Amino acid sequence: MQSRNNLVLVIIVLLVALATYIALPIDHPDWFNRIVAPHQKDDPNALTLRLGLDLQGGTQIQLMPDLPEGQTATEEELDRARAIIERRVNGLGVNESLVQTGKDRIIVALPGVEDPDAAIETLRGTGQLEFVDLGDTPLPAGSQINTTLGPAPNPVNDKVYETIMTGDKLKNVDVRRDPNTQKPYIAFELTKEGSEIFGKYSGDNIGKYLAIVMDKTILSAPVIRAKITDAGIIEGDFTVEEAQNLAIQMKYGALPVPLKVVDVRTIGPSLGEDSIRRSLLAGTIGVIVVLLFMLAYYRLPGFIADLALLSFVSFNIALYKIIPVVLTLPGIAGFLLTTGTAVDANILIFERMREELRAGRSLTSAVEAGFSRAWTSILDSNLSTILTGLILLYFGSNFGASVVQGFAVTLIIGVLVSMFTAVFATRTFMRFMIQYFAEPLKSKLSWFSV
């Protein structure tokens, strides 16, 4: 029993040392990262504390399918749209950008982006390519038109034109030059489905006008000269560079569904820095006051609770780095609140111990009774907090994404860690102490604030 406790103590001390080493804000050697966080092996930022946009500054954008009432995008369409958005984001050259799909939306995080407005324009502005039936009247390139897929911001007329096909039916797009005039043109190939739709339409409408429309703006409006099945060309008055840009947009910018920006959140870097500085200060002061209170109020057990609380802090930070957890301002608040929970577990135990000592029990049995009696209260109350945390996590994706989830994640981790440090580790420390110092402590019950 005693030697087992000593072994457990050694293991706990080693774990705390390991956690503290991970928690330190230093560069850890590569081999160490590979062992501790194998899932982050290709990440240059392995084992660093990741800060949310509200702490480091940046922009978060939520995009949702922009479809007429009653229509919804399929999961697959949303996923393809995400892949396209991701390519565009990578094109922006923002470090550590992140593109995720939520339940019905795409969430883009651009930390430290210099010009958020331009970034938003790039993300949502380009890319929906449509082939539109103009009928007998041609319209000049640059005109905006309403189509059956949605209205244009500044249409040239009130008419709603019929969309024959969208850009996702394109298989291949290339820029070529006319061998005689050297004028560039765009050659495209269609998928099997596209060939069927386009073949039927072009066959029935020879001599009529077809508009190639990017984001409701006409790029060119050629006459249909022949039935087009699997391949076609777009001629227009553009330079080689313009043609190449257009081809890239057609290739990568063909969103399966139109997207609209539903939520933009930009935090300037100065506000982020201010938040970090303030949170650190508030956290340090809060923890120091709690440490002093526990020491003054519970004395010797309080000192042990303080050791447990310090290891609680190390374990939490280490876990944030290993998992990894993106730390946000509400996340820090969640962590600090669980320091309260951790201390609460110790308070429950020590109050119980005090009662038993006052009832005349021996030190050893009072300590054991304190832990075993307080355990059900600690477990029940912590389970209720974890349940609340899980509900927050589940619903969090719907309100403002990371804000609520960041809080829920640190809350849940904190409560779980507190059960380890405040109950298991504290008990091991106490047993160790009593095992070696039971005799001298007997006359020093005041150290237990009895």
Add this chain to the structure above:
Amino acid sequence: MYDIIKHRRWYYIFSTLVIIPGLLIMLYSMLTIGTPFRLAIDFTGGSLWELRFSQPIPPGEMVSFFQSQGINDVNVHTIGNPNTLVIRTKPLDPAEKQQLLTAIEQQFGEKPVELQFRAVGPTVGKEVTRTAFIAVLMASLVILGFIIWAFRQVDHPVRYGVSAIIAMIHDVLVASAFFSLMGFIAGWEVDALFLTALLTVIGFSVQDTIVVFDRIRENSRRRKGESFEVIANRSLLETMQRSIATQINAMFVMIALLLFGGVTIRQFIATMFVGMLSGTYSSIFIATPLLVSWNNREGIFGWFGGRKKARPKKASV
């Protein structure tokens, strides 16, 4: 042994005196602005733009500037610093925002620092309101279920669950009333963080109540001869030290966050602070007295049938 339970009517009256005015504030708010709280753009949709200038700009000037730009629905206020303006309008798209920024630069002679910008579409707002409502309801049901399960081995576990939920609703009402009041005093607006604060208050309120109930469960087993009222009172006194010590610790952390923490989470922390204060109070002075009242079939608990008002000698839990 001091008898806390005996004075339970006074606690009910005290809580009623706190909650009724709180409900009235929310009712007044319903009548004047249509909702019990001022809603942030998370719910209504719109833009929130925080700009810092090098010198104080009167909010009124900014309002007339926006109106001159054709944006009439605009609300401008300062937080903490007179140099920093928080501007709330309809959702602005990036192009509009850039135009406004250029115009602001011309009008006020300097390019302000953009501290924060947020735009939420109106459809999202509606959806958030619905989900928020479901979340609070879900949390209550799950916790009710959890308590009934945790206390399944005692008599009447439902009583424990319902009493804890009443205490929890008590705390939610106190925190909400506080927020509604601050809406009038300081223009506080309900956002996603307020909901987080509320759900945390729910979690911790129940946590406090469970600690006391747990002691009642244990004492009922050990002291079969005592009446339920005596057992409940004993359990309250035995857990009192813990309740106070824990509350003091939580307060230290929250006061530190309030004084030194970021401005952006100040409302969140303050709401949680009030809610947790109410949570400690309600676990001692509402949840446990309610259990006793129910056991003795006092007041409305008499309607639930069963034994007469005369208290049973034997502990019935």
